[in-house]
Amino acid sequence: MTINNFFQFLVPKDKKFFPLFEKATSNMILMASTLHEVVNMAPADRHEHFMKIEELEQTGEEITRKINLELSKNFITPFDREDIYALTKAIDNIAGNIYGASSRMRLYHIEKITKSIRKLTEINLEACQNIDAAVKELRDLKKIKKITDACARINKLENKSDMVYDKAVADLFENETDAKNIIKYKEVLSVLESAADRCKSASNVLESIAVKHS
Amino acid sequence: MTINNFFQFLVPKDKKFFPLFEKATSNMILMASTLHEVVNMAPADRHEHFMKIEELEQTGEEITRKINLELSKNFITPFDREDIYALTKAIDNIAGNIYGASSRMRLYHIEKITKSIRKLTEINLEACQNIDAAVKELRDLKKIKKITDACARINKLENKSDMVYDKAVADLFENETDAKNIIKYKEVLSVLESAADRCKSASNVLESIAVKHS
Amino acid sequence: MTINNFFQFLVPKDKKFFPLFEKATSNMILMASTLHEVVNMAPADRHEHFMKIEELEQTGEEITRKINLELSKNFITPFDREDIYALTKAIDNIAGNIYGASSRMRLYHIEKITKSIRKLTEINLEACQNIDAAVKELRDLKKIKKITDACARINKLENKSDMVYDKAVADLFENETDAKNIIKYKEVLSVLESAADRCKSASNVLESIAVKHS
Numbered sequence: 001m002t003i004n005n006f007f008q009f010l011v012p013k014d015k016k017f018f019p020l021f022e023k024a025t026s027n028m029i030l031m032a033s034t035l036h037e038v039v040n041m042a043p044a045d046r047h048e049h050f051m052k053i054e055e056l057e058q059t060g061e062e063i064t065r066k067i068n069l070e071l072s073k074n075f076i077t078p079f080d081r082e083d084i085y086a087l088t089k090a091i092d093n094i095a096g097n098i099y100g101a102s103s104r105m106r107l108y109h110i111e112k113i114t115k116s117i118r119k120l121t122e123i124n125l126e127a128c129q130n131i132d133a134a135v136k137e138l139r140d141l142k143k144i145k146k147i148t149d150a151c152a153r154i155n156k157l158e159n160k161s162d163m164v165y166d167k168a169v170a171d172l173f174e175n176e177t178d179a180k181n182i183i184k185y186k187e188v189l190s191v192l193e194s195a196a197d198r199c200k201s202a203s204n205v206l207e208s209i210a211v212k213h214s
Numbered sequence: 215m216t217i218n219n220f221f222q223f224l225v226p227k228d229k230k231f232f233p234l235f236e237k238a239t240s241n242m243i244l245m246a247s248t249l250h251e252v253v254n255m256a257p258a259d260r261h262e263h264f265m266k267i268e269e270l271e272q273t274g275e276e277i278t279r280k281i282n283l284e285l286s287k288n289f290i291t292p293f294d295r296e297d298i299y300a301l302t303k304a305i306d307n308i309a310g311n312i313y314g315a316s317s318r319m320r321l322y323h324i325e326k327i328t329k330s331i332r333k334l335t336e337i338n339l340e341a342c343q344n345i346d347a348a349v350k351e352l353r354d355l356k357k358i359k360k361i362t363d364a365c366a367r368i369n370k371l372e373n374k375s376d377m378v379y380d381k382a383v384a385d386l387f388e389n390e391t392d393a394k395n396i397i398k399y400k401e402v403l404s405v406l407e408s409a410a411d412r413c414k415s416a417s418n419v420l421e422s423i424a425v426k427h428s
Numbered sequence: 429m430t431i432n433n434f435f436q437f438l439v440p441k442d443k444k445f446f447p448l449f450e451k452a453t454s455n456m457i458l459m460a461s462t463l464h465e466v467v468n469m470a471p472a473d474r475h476e477h478f479m480k481i482e483e484l485e486q487t488g489e490e491i492t493r494k495i496n497l498e499l500s501k502n503f504i505t506p507f508d509r510e511d512i513y514a515l516t517k518a519i520d521n522i523a524g525n526i527y528g529a530s531s532r533m534r535l536y537h538i539e540k541i542t543k544s545i546r547k548l549t550e551i552n553l554e555a556c557q558n559i560d561a562a563v564k565e566l567r568d569l570k571k572i573k574k575i576t577d578a579c580a581r582i583n584k585l586e587n588k589s590d591m592v593y594d595k596a597v598a599d600l601f602e603n604e605t606d607a608k609n610i611i612k613y614k615e616v617l618s619v620l621e622s623a624a625d626r627c628k629s630a631s632n633v634l635e636s637i638a639v640k641h642s
Binding site for chain 2: 510597598601611639
């Protein structure tokens with residue numbers, strides 16, 4: 001039991017952090033699903049979606065700001081301050097990487113989307129959905145199994161993402177003759193793989209919160 | 215109000231951390247301004263400045279070490295330990311990135327400095343000056359507006375840096391035919407852009423300290 | 429004296445964290461020494477060693493998980509929670525980078541191992557051995573000199589690693605004509621250099637723990 005757990009008995013149910021976390025994960029899912037749509041549509045149709053992802057990224061930054069502000073203003077928090085901070089940062093980083101992938105595709109004029117890119121955007125979407133599911137369980141920490149199950153799925157997805165990335169880069173070296181293209185595709189693949197890493201960071205925090213309250 | 219805020223009423227004004235923070239930001243500004251001079255001078259004159267930046271980086275590391283030592287030895291600190299740690303790390307990282315940009319330019323024999331590189335060194339210098347201004351305000355946390363204004367400017371500069379970087383890399387892919395040059399310039403641009411990211415990290419900590427004490 | 433130091437007088441000697449830390453550093457050394465063997469053997473013999481490093485990386489992740497679980501379950505820890513967390517993360521990152529170097533060599537079919545690569549794997553092995561020696565001293569914090577000496581050696585090794593890396597990349601730009609090879613070798617060199625950076629992170633935590641208890 002931590003100091004925060006102890007104080008919780010003294011304070012009413014949190015009405016500030018949970019709604020903000022849920023806003024943050026909904027926004028993150030929307031970014032991940034928009035990007036997954038982008039890589040499955042014709043190049044000519046993508047522009048509008050790129051713009052939407054950019055807007056969503058700004059919305060996400062605004063939510064992050066609000067959470068950090070609440071964190072600064074409140075001595076009592078629904079769970080440990082460092083966990084709130086770490087979870088918020090992980091979600092912010094996932095969003096940043098999704099936006100990064102989107103803007104690289106746009107700026108480097110990546111028209112041909114490879115199978116590996118599609119697999120990675122799918123993995124990220126699924127990982128984001130699991131983070132969102134786990135975050136919703138934080139309101140009632142009595143059934144932590146749902147959280148730990150979601151985290152197990154996220155960790156498996158991250159492992160899969162590693163393998164897809166490694167193979168994709170090895171393929172680039174093997175089959176792509178234009179060094180410029182190798183660099184461009186590696187940039188897109190690596191930021192997508194990074195997003196999965198950040199999902200795992202979020203999963204680690206969620207698991208730690210669950211264990212502390214079990 | 216945090217535990218640290220509470221203890222502060224019991225202890226005399228801090229005489230250890232503030233002077234060290236100010237030393238660290240002065241040193242960081244000097245690094246940023248020396249690098250901005252480098253990119254505006256003839257290649258033949260740069261060597262001496264590269265060496266100066268290397269020396270300043272070592273001075274900076276020494277200051278970081280001293281702050282961390284004070285942090286380890288003192289139970290009572292002028293504001294939250296994790297904020298001191300995070301601010302120190304951010305400043306150390308900014309200095310590390312400025313040095314990284316300088317040593318890459320030197321080692322990769324980058325003679326032709328592009329407009330984007332010059333813009334980025336200018337953005338970093340301005341961001342460092344704003345960090346320094348905000349850090350000086352930490353001594354008297356009654357007028358936090360000066361801090362939050364400096365932070366708003368730093369965040370705008372970081373956004374600008376992102377845009378300059380993205381455009382510069384897209385330009386490289388569009389106009390540079392030599393893959394080796396693409397890699398070299400991307401390395402220099404990315405470490406400059408990273409420096410602006412770290413300035414934003416410093417700004418986030420400064421904002422958080424300001425809000426906690428308002 | 430921190431809150432944790434104070435509580436330590438009340439609790440029996442830790443029997444959970446120390447054995448796990450020592451398991452983690454032994455595993456990390458084994459990874460570093462296996463990689464150093466790999467770069468000194470004929471390409472045809474490497475496959476088995478690559479597989480061994482992959483297995484060890486999984487063992488390491490399991491140990492990390494156990495430490496984080498203990499951290500979540502125990503209010504009283506042998507030293508500050510954030511230091512345990514940071515030390516565990518640093519060791520985990522070192523192992524991740526060693527594995528990363530190993531899998532890149534394998535996947536990119538890097539047959540010709542350069543002198544710089546060999547130097548870097550040697551530096552990493554030596555740094556890992558020093559981390560292990562310092563971690564063993566944590567059980568009895570009365571003789572911190574052994575810890576601070578090990579940390580001083582790690583910091584020197586990290587500086588050396590920086591220089592080897594910088595020179596190796598500059599050499600690639602100077603002497604390698606195939607851009608694809610530049611990218612491949614830079615990937616391997618940079619993850620090896622990253623490992624040394626993480627060793628320095630571990631060293632910083634160890635030094636901080638030592639100072640707090642002196």
